[in-house]
Amino acid sequence: MYSEKVMDHFSNPRNVGEIENASGVGTVGNAKCGDIMRIYLDIDEQGIIRDVKFKTFGCGAAVATSSMATELVKGKTVQEAMLVTNKAVMEALDGLPPVKVHCSLLAEEAIHAALWDYAEKNNIVIEGLQKPVNDIEEKEEDISEIY
Ligand code: FES
Numbered sequence: 001m002y003s004e005k006v007m008d009h010f011s012n013p014r015n016v017g018e019i020e021n022a023s024g025v026g027t028v029g030n031a032k033c034g035d036i037m038r039i040y041l042d043i044d045e046q047g048i049i050r051d052v053k054f055k056t057f058g059c060g061a062a063v064a065t066s067s068m069a070t071e072l073v074k075g076k077t078v079q080e081a082m083l084v085t086n087k088a089v090m091e092a093l094d095g096l097p098p099v100k101v102h103c104s105l106l107a108e109e110a111i112h113a114a115l116w117d118y119a120e121k122n123n124i125v126i127e128g129l130q131k132p133v134n135d136i137e138e139k140e141e142d143i144s145e146i147y
Contacts, residue, residue, distance in 0.1 A: 003094035010060045015070035017053040026113025028106055031135045035062050039110040043118055047078045061096055061103035065089050069107035082128050105136045
């Protein structure tokens with residue numbers, strides 16, 4: 001049911017933890033399943049993501065997608081991180097079962113929420129970034145049309 005990559009990131013998740021005095025922190029939940037994700041970003045003066053950590057109270061697919069998402073944004077610029085969508089994360093994991101697609105939204109939304117926090121703290125605008133939601137259920141109608 002799950003790809004080897006999903007199983008690998010689930011059993012051995014990368015970048016788990018917290019960053020003290022992070023440049024941006026984002027927390028997003030899914031009220032339907034009760035899962036919660038928090039992402040911490042450390043961003044340097046050039047706008048490069050030097051470090052990223054995550055914590056999740058969530059299912060295996062949420063752990064695996066968050067782990068992969070943190071790997072994909074690490075070392076990237078803020079603008080490049082905007083391209084790390086839940087679709088990109090799922091592709092990097094060789095797919096997810098359809099019922100687990102919504103779990104991958106937690107990682108994307110938590111990254112966006114952390115970027116939003118960073119932008120607000122630094123008084124900058126990140127192109128294409130929209131105000132984050134607290135609960136991804138608000139977005140689920142959008143994905144049901146895509147998948
Ligand atoms: Fe809630 Fe996967 S079941 S995030």
